[in-house]
Amino acid sequence: MTLREIQAYIGAEILCGEGQLDREVHEAFACDLISEMLASASSHMLLITSLTNAHVIHTAEVIDALGVIFVGGRRPAEDVIEIVKKNSSIPLLTTKCQMFDCCGLLFAKGVQADRKDPL
């Protein structure tokens, strides 16, 4: 499932990184703890979170996430989005779905849990 298909399926709004929406998503990792993301997330998975600060975006880049979906209608501040647009190509999306709903919808479509052993 591509990020573009996910965006349409969960009715997400694209905040930036529109040119990267053809990335194929096989696994996702849902979490609101930065250290947990750093410890346990694989590279090349989709990050689902309700954190919207600049740290989560730095973290997504450090762990080579395919993109980030912010749940519950949350979105980073405009100045954070502008910085990402200038310095990165990582796609950021926001959806009104809550965390559980977002994960359930993607799971039903075949997106797997990211189950990498901790580093």
Added chain:
Amino acid sequence: MVDTFQFTPKINLEFAIGEKDFFVAGESASRVKKTLQQLGMEQEAIKRIAVIIYEAAMNVAIHASHGMLRVFISPEAITIETEDAGEGIPDVDLAMREGYSTATHEICEMGFGAGMGLPNIKHCADDLKIESKVGAGTLLQATVYFTNR
């Protein structure tokens, strides 16, 4: 203070960290990561190094008034060093325990403070040394060897 390295550093990178300068952690991790990618280093090793830098620098920003992050790069290994003038760690073994944290509510709201910082560093490093003196500060040195894993 730990005063020796197992190799002669070939590239040194240095970042100053101020009190509550939370963004330098992610920024320095991203910058070192890009440098290592340009040097053609293996992706999984780069990720481990970036995680160490992120967690170690964040610890300094959270707990110290100021400090330094230094990264020593050689063909054989990378050592990440943070040195701070913070409160020090009274019990290093306790601080290494997953889930133990002294971070404030403000820090936790940012997504940090889960008590995973030092355990994460330990998981990612091949070699970890922590020297801390209460009231004086902490020196952390984490090394990743390119041939070991």
